[in-house]
Each structure stands twice: as structure tokens, then as C-alpha cells.
Amino acid sequence: MGKTVGIDDMAAYLPKLYVDAEELAKERNIPPSKITKGLGLEKLAIPDAHEDAATMAAMATLELMEKNDLSPKDIDFIEIATETSPDASKPISCYVQGMLEQIYGRGSFDHVGAPETKFACVGATYALIDRLAYIASGWNKAEYSIVVATDIARYRLNSSGEPTQGAAAIALLLKENPRLLAYEPEFTGFGTIDDRDFFRPVESKTAVVDGQYSIGCYLRDMRIAADAYKRNMVKLGVLKSLRESVVEKINLAAFHTPFPKMAQYAFASFLIHDWRSLPKWKKIIEKIGPEPSREGLSDVEFYISEEYKNFRRKFMKTEEFQSEYKSKIENSLIALRQIGNSYTASVWLGVESHFETRNDDLAGKRFGIGSYGSGSSAIVCSFIVQPEYKEVVKKMDLMRKLDERQRIPIDVYEDLHEGRLKLHESVIPPKNEFALVSFGNKSYDCGYRYYRYIT
Ligand code: CAA
Numbered sequence: 001m002g003k004t005v006g007i008d009d010m011a012a013y014l015p016k017l018y019v020d021a022e023e024l025a026k027e028r029n030i031p032p033s034k035i036t037k038g039l040g041l042e043k044l045a046i047p048d049a050h051e052d053a054a055t056m057a058a059m060a061t062l063e064l065m066e067k068n069d070l071s072p073k074d075i076d077f078i079e080i081a082t083e084t085s086p087d088a089s090k091p092i093s094c095y096v097q098g099m100l101e102q103i104y105g106r107g108s109f110d111h112v113g114a115p116e117t118k119f120a121c122v123g124a125t126y127a128l129i130d131r132l133a134y135i136a137s138g139w140n141k142a143e144y145s146i147v148v149a150t151d152i153a154r155y156r157l158n159s160s161g162e163p164t165q166g167a168a169a170i171a172l173l174l175k176e177n178p179r180l181l182a183y184e185p186e187f188t189g190f191g192t193i194d195d196r197d198f199f200r201p202v203e204s205k206t207a208v209v210d211g212q213y214s215i216g217c218y219l220r221d222m223r224i225a226a227d228a229y230k231r232n233m234v235k236l237g238v239l240k241s242l243r244e245s246v247v248e249k250i251n252l253a254a255f256h257t258p259f260p261k262m263a264q265y266a267f268a269s270f271l272i273h274d275w276r277s278l279p280k281w282k283k284i285i286e287k288i289g290p291e292p293s294r295e296g297l298s299d300v301e302f303y304i305s306e307e308y309k310n311f312r313r314k315f316m317k318t319e320e321f322q323s324e325y326k327s328k329i330e331n332s333l334i335a336l337r338q339i340g341n342s343y344t345a346s347v348w349l350g351v352e353s354h355f356e357t358r359n360d361d362l363a364g365k366r367f368g369i370g371s372y373g374s375g376s377s378a379i380v381c382s383f384i385v386q387p388e389y390k391e392v393v394k395k396m397d398l399m400r401k402l403d404e405r406q407r408i409p410i411d412v413y414e415d416l417h418e419g420r421l422k423l424h425e426s427v428i429p430p431k432n433e434f435a436l437v438s439f440g441n442k443s444y445d446c447g448y449r450y451y452r453y454i455t
Helices: 019-026 033-038 055-068 092-104 123-137 211-235 260-275 279-288 299-303 308-315 319-328 330-338 343-357 389-393 399-405 410-417
Strands: 006-011 017-020 041-046 075-081 144-153 167-178 182-183 189-192 253-254 364-374 377-385 433-439 449-454
Touching: 006 055, 006 123, 006 299, 017 019, 017 330, 017 410, 019 033, 019 041, 019 410, 041 319, 041 410, 055 092, 055 144, 055 167, 055 308, 055 433, 075 092, 075 123, 092 144, 092 308, 092 449, 123 144, 123 167, 123 343, 123 377, 144 343, 182 260, 189 211, 189 308, 211 260, 211 299, 253 319, 253 330, 253 343, 253 410, 260 279, 260 308, 260 319, 260 330, 260 364, 279 308, 299 364, 308 319, 330 343, 330 399, 343 389, 343 399, 364 399
Parallel strands: 041 167, 075 144, 253 364
Antiparallel strands: 006 167, 006 182, 017 041, 144 167, 182 377, 189 377, 364 377, 433 449
């Protein structure tokens, strides 16, 4: 038996601005219900002119350190996962280190390791596993490591991806014997396929996405990873055979959520796959009809076929699905409906949303994670909620932050989206926060980002 390692605490950062999803729909001549009900989104978080993925990550890390009374010498690594890094060479983590040293003193973090990790939206989960393995190996020199997920999800104006934008960061504090979530490394399953569902060429500020295809890739990779997770459970005797249900072993879960309906698609597809060999499946298909045939279709073609989507819609209306969904997934989406996509941060914000909105006792429960990144890869893994988790949850305040934001009109959102506001023209001028204040314009620093903590 190795060391128990995991997540000790988390701190989220949200931009203070948002766009109302209904208002955006009306402006784009889309029925508002398509976004609010069809995609499940109410508000989209929008970064101000002085913000980028680095300032958001620094803000989340600062809050995490302050609320846990940590000093730089307590920290071994600051590893940041993002797919919207402002620089193609310098890691965002080093920019963040520099910002933190404005608070803690120049050179105060010179002992840390500070890499950047990239794998689209699954990057933070990869970074987390790497760092936890490092702590479990005993190679760490300080008690804590921090992994930060930070991203700005941005698509072209008027594109079908536009209603699924958003932005956020979340910093995760990792250590041995954590107070919140203990990792179960032995079950972790991966599913990776070289694909082209979503990418962002380095010269572009917005992603290129094949929307429906990306949904199929998400479901395919998640199934591969879930199968691997289940096989590991069988190998270790938690399940007797592959015919048993893995979902029954998981008490609550969060999925990568580009838009809340996607988490519902994912969970429904998970259950359909998991329940197919159980006695109760017969009763379900008596009610909704048989699952369509896959013959002649690739996995992705099958998942995005009208036949499968119709079958899944019917399944999602059954009381069997509804009761599992309400007890295991629904709370993760309470915050995510009001944020939109935040790529790497999304699944971890879903975890915090569960913790802040559930009143039942979660101690000892198995918390499942379904993390997906385009390109493409999924990770299915799990944690056990620790007995002292309530003490940690008391100091979480994502829900308060959601309530304290300012709504911006569509023309202001478009100005921000298109970079028409200068760094000093923020909608809410920065106060007690890190801000991007200028870009270098000399031959030796052209394009370099200068950040300052503004009091
Ligand atoms: N009222 C209510 N619901 C409506 C409606 C209306 N008037 N009109 C449509 N809907 C429903 C549809 O029925 C559908 O729901 P069901 O599947 O439950 O029936 C839902 O709204 C969505 O409709 P469409 O699939 O037709 O939506 P779309 O194709 O126009 O766009 C999208 C959806 C593909 C996700 C698009 O927003 C997009 O490209 N987003 C960016 C890519 C993305 O998020 N992909 C997700 C997987 S990839 C990933 O996860 C990585 C990542 O973060 C990007």
C-alpha cells in the first residue's frame, strides 16, 4: 500500500463580468431556449481587458495560499495546465511565479518547479496525476504542490461555439494525507486517439471546432477510459466481473462540461454502456425500445447518429436515469451553468460546485471524475471524500463569487472579445488584483507581458 495522496483544498477564480445567455441568443437570432434548455447555459463568464489566463491563475493561487496560510517555502511545484497560454514558449506558470513574487518577495519562489502542461481540457487532470505521483514517490522537497487549471474559452463571434464560451481558473492544493479528496491511482483509466475535433493554430485567438464531431470524440474517448477504469476495478477485486456495474461503485461525479447538456450526454452514455449487461436493462428497453445497431458505423458516427441521439433522449427521460443523475451529477452543474466552458478548469469547478451545494454527508464516498480534452484524450479516475472535508468546504466560496458579478451588454462583450478595449479600459478597473498592464515594444521584449498587482 503506497502513500495516501490527493487534493487538500481548492480555490476558484472567476472574472467579474458575464454575458446573459438569453440576451446573446436573442442578439444572434437563436431561440433563447436552445441555449438555456438545449445547452443548459444561463451565463457566460467574460474576462475583462486587463485579464488573461495568467492573471486568473495567479489570482486563484494567491487565494489558495492565503486561505491556507501557506508561504512560498511550503510549495514544491506550481504546475499550470492551460490551452490558452499567452505565450508559445514561456510557460504561463513562470509568469504566475513572477506575479506571486510581487506579493511574497522577489526570489521567494525560486526553489519551485514550474512547468506548463497542455492537453486541451484534460491537461489539468494530467498535471494533477503527475504531481500526485511525484508526491507519492517521496521525491517532493516541500509538503505542498499546486496545480492550476486556467482558460478562456473563445470562439468566433456568430459561430455555433459562441454560446459555449466562458472563462475561469481553479487552483488545487496537493499533499500527502489530504483533507478533501484522496486519490485512487490504481483504478485510473485513459482513452487517447489522435483526432481533429477541436484545435487552435498558434496564430489564432479562437479555436477551430467541428461541433457535433467533437461530441462524438468526447463520448468515444470517455467510453475507452471508463472501460479501462472498470477493468482495473475487476483486476483489483472491487468488481467481480465486467458484467457488474461500475457506476454503482461511484457515489457522485463531475464531468468535463463544455456546456451542461454535454455532461448529461456523457453520463447517459456511461449508464447505457454500464447497464447493458444488468438485469434491469431489459425493463428499460421494454419501455424505450432497443438500442440502435452500430453496424457499419465508427464509434463517433454511432454516437452522433440521429438513431443513437433519439435513443439517448428517451433513456434520459426514464426514472432510472433521472434518479442516478440527480443523486450523482446534477449538483456539479449548478455553478457550471453560470460560467460556461472553462476548458481545463471545468471539471474541477464541477467538483467544487458539488461540495458547495450538497447537504448530504459525503465523507467516505467515492467521487468519480470524467475529464476530456480534444485532440483527444479522456481520463476516468476517482477519489475518496475525506472525513475532515467539511472543514475545507466551509471556506470555499465559488457560489458567492457567481452572485457578485456584473452583467455586461452585448456590445461591450463584443469589444472585449475582439480586443477593442485597451488594457487600461477595463469595464471594472482592477483593484486588489493582478493585471496585465503592458506589452513590451522594444527589440528585446516585443510582445512580452508585464503584470502588476494593483492595490
Ligand atoms: N429549445 C430547446 N432546445 C433546443 C432548441 C430550442 N429551440 N433547439 C435545439 N435544442 C436542443 C437540441 O435538441 C439539443 O438537445 P438534445 O441533444 O437534448 O436534443 C441541444 O439543443 C443542442 O442542439 P444542437 O446539437 O443542434 O446544437 P449545435 O449543433 O448548434 O451546437 C455545439 C452545439 C456543437 C456544442 C456547439 O455549441 C459547439 O460547437 N460548441 C463548441 C464545441 C464543444 O463544446 N464541443 C463539445 C465536445 S468537445 C469538448 O468537450 C472539448 C471542449 O471543451 C471544446
